[in-house]
Amino acid sequence: MASAAKPVKTPTTADEAWSLVKRAQAGDSTTLPELRRLLQTPAYVDALGGDLARQAEASFINAAGGKDLAVREALTRKLEIMRAELAGKSPTPVERLLVERVVACWLQVQDADARYAQAQGTATMAQGDYQQRRMDRAHRRYMSALRTLALVRKLAVPVLQVNIADKQVNVGAGSLPSPVPSAGPARLEDRG
Numbered sequence: 332m333a334s335a336a337k338p339v340k341t342p343t344t345a346d347e348a349w350s351l352v353k354r355a356q357a358g359d360s361t362t363l364p365e366l367r368r369l370l371q372t373p374a375y376v377d378a379l380g381g382d383l384a385r386q387a388e389a390s391f392i393n394a395a396g397g398k399d400l401a402v403r404e405a406l407t408r409k410l411e412i413m414r415a416e417l418a419g420k421s422p423t424p425v426e427r428l429l430v431e432r433v434v435a436c437w438l439q440v441q442d443a444d445a446r447y448a449q450a451q452g453t454a455t456m457a458q459g460d461y462q463q464r465r466m467d468r469a470h471r472r473y474m475s476a477l478r479t480l481a482l483v484r485k486l487a488v489p490v491l492q493v494n495i496a497d498k499q500v501n502v503g504a505g506s507l508p509s510p511v512p513s514a515g516p517a518r519l520e521d522r523g
């Protein structure tokens with residue numbers, strides 16, 4: 332007689348949640364309905380591995396810092412600061428994604444530069460050439476991410492059009508208003 336699968340119930344404690352996760356990691360398909368219910372909470376999505384970008388970031392930080400906890404914590408904090416500066420007070424969802432990409436690309440550029448510098452004097456010509464190509468590709472991705480973020484922000488700025496008497500003023504973020512004469516009624520100074 333086959334043994335019955337352990338019934339799955341909604342976890343109410345951290346231990347129950349981890350027990351469910353361990354069973355799911357082992358391939359227990361009876362956990363799927365409850366696991367899917369658990370994953371309706373965004374915090375669980377990230378905690379259970381749904382945020383691959385953060386996992387990649389952690390891998391870069393661990394590789395750069397090694398056992399040095401001070402370097403790893405400093406890099407983690409640097410990325411948090413960059414995110415806050417780039418995102419601003421109320422970023423759109425697209426801006427948040429692009430900020431994440433900019434930060435990830437910045438980390439990759441710095442990693443490529445550091446590895447090239449560390450290999451100086453010991454790398455073969457082929458290895459040095461590879462490292463330089465890696466630096467160039469990382470830099471291009473970084474610049475592309477920055478340009479895309481800037482473009483999205485520029486496109487998202489509403490343009491305000493003001494018509495006062497016969498002058499039209501178009502105002503966008505970062506631009507100075509420029510009066511454009513219209514074909515409307517005579518200007519005030521022309522009226523006697």
